[in-house]
Amino acid sequence: AAGVIQSPRHLIKEKRETATLKCYPIPRHDTVYWYQQGPGQDPQFLISFYEKMQSDKGSIPDRFSAQQFSDYHSELNMSSLELGDSALYFCASSLKGGVYTEAFFGQGTRLTVV
Amino acid sequence: AQKVTQAQTEISVVEKEDVTLDCVYETRDTTYYLFWYKQPPSGELVFLIRRNSFDEQNEISGRYSWNFQKSTSSFNFTITASQVVDSAVYFCALSELDSNYQLIWGAGTKLIIKP
Numbered sequence: 395a396a397g398v399i400q401s402p403r404h405l406i407k408e409k410r411e412t413a414t415l416k417c418y419p420i421p422r423h424d425t426v427y428w429y430q431q432g433p434g435q436d437p438q439f440l441i442s443f444y445e446k447m448q449s450d451k452g453s454i455p456d457r458f459s460a461q462q463f464s465d466y467h468s469e470l471n472m473s474s475l476e477l478g479d480s481a482l483y484f485c486a487s488s489l490k491g492g493v494y495t496e497a498f499f500g501q502g503t504r505l506t507v508v
Numbered sequence: 509a510q511k512v513t514q515a516q517t518e519i520s521v522v523e524k525e526d527v528t529l530d531c532v533y534e535t536r537d538t539t540y541y542l543f544w545y546k547q548p549p550s551g552e553l554v555f556l557i558r559r560n561s562f563d564e565q566n567e568i569s570g571r572y573s574w575n576f577q578k579s580t581s582s583f584n585f586t587i588t589a590s591q592v593v594d595s596a597v598y599f600c601a602l603s604e605l606d607s608n609y610q611l612i613w614g615a616g617t618k619l620i621i622k623p
Contacts, residue, residue: 427610436599436613437553450610482551497611499545499553 396421398487400500407475407507415470415503419487425449426468427497428460429484437484443468475507511535512602514614521590522622529585529617531600537561540604542576542583543611548596556598559583587619595621 399418407413419426425444429437430453439452443462454460457475462468472479482504486497513532521527533542544556557567559576567574571591575584587594600614 436615437611439610442610452610484553486553497543498555501552504551 398485398498398500400483400485400503402503403501405503405505407505409475409477409507411475411507412471412473413475413505415472415483415485415505417468417470417485417487417500419466419468419485420498423487423489423498424466425488426462426466427486427488428454428468428470429486429499431482431484431502433481440470472505477507480505480507511607511612512600512614514598514600514617516617517615518618518620520620520622523592524589526586526588527590527619527621529587529598529600529619531583531585531614533581533583533600533602535581535602535604535606537604537606540602541609543599543601543603544574544583544585545599545601546596547599547616553599556585590619590621592621592623595619 398420401416405413417426427442428440430440431437440454441460442450446462458472460470482502484499484502486499488497511534515530519527540561542559546554546556557574564576564578571588573586597616597618599616601611603609603611
């Protein structure tokens with residue numbers, strides 16, 4: 395069965411550079427969530443989209459932005475990268491109704507900022 | 509205050525032992541959902557179970573079982589006859605209306621199964 399696809403799997407960037415992470419949800423899923431997980435931490439909710447509109451916002455820095463496109467894939471854009479942005483970034487998708495349905499997670503993108 | 513508490517930071521057992529991971533939650537909602545996710549060393553988050561607040565039936569799936577007790581606000585996870593492949597970080601999470609149904613995560617319990 396198709397799962398949530400994230401690309402790239404690994405990314406190395408220098409400080410002050412920009413990065414774009416992509417997420418392709420499970421077909422027919424209309425809600426996408428982004429999470430950031432620092433080393434040894436639990437995932438922190440960044441932002442979510444439902445039907446291409448932002449539906450909820452968590453602890454997303456102003457340097458980050460995201461959107462969901464007409465084909466429901468989503469991109470997380472990160473600018474002026476800082477060392478502290480090094481983390482595992484997860485995307486999850488679900489059907490309308492939110493996270494109380496099973497939220498399926500992608501394999502994550504490991505971002506390293508040097 | 510912590511909404512989801514996983515008091516055990518790390519547990520280490522020998523293979524074939526049974527092990528229980530504790531999860532205590534806090535919510536004022538009457539409708540809420542509880543989850544367990546497994547995060548193996550490879551890093552992905554693997555969905556294990558979702559339970560809604562109206563269903564207190566315990567669940568068993570192979571060597572995994574879950575004990576949901578509303579009276580104590582607990583949703584504990586037991587692995588019987590543990591195996592080395594069970595080694596991972598396990599997260600308990602809560603989804604409630606008060607938080608717009610976003611996942612509220614516990615800090616995770618690192619489970620180490622020694623051969």
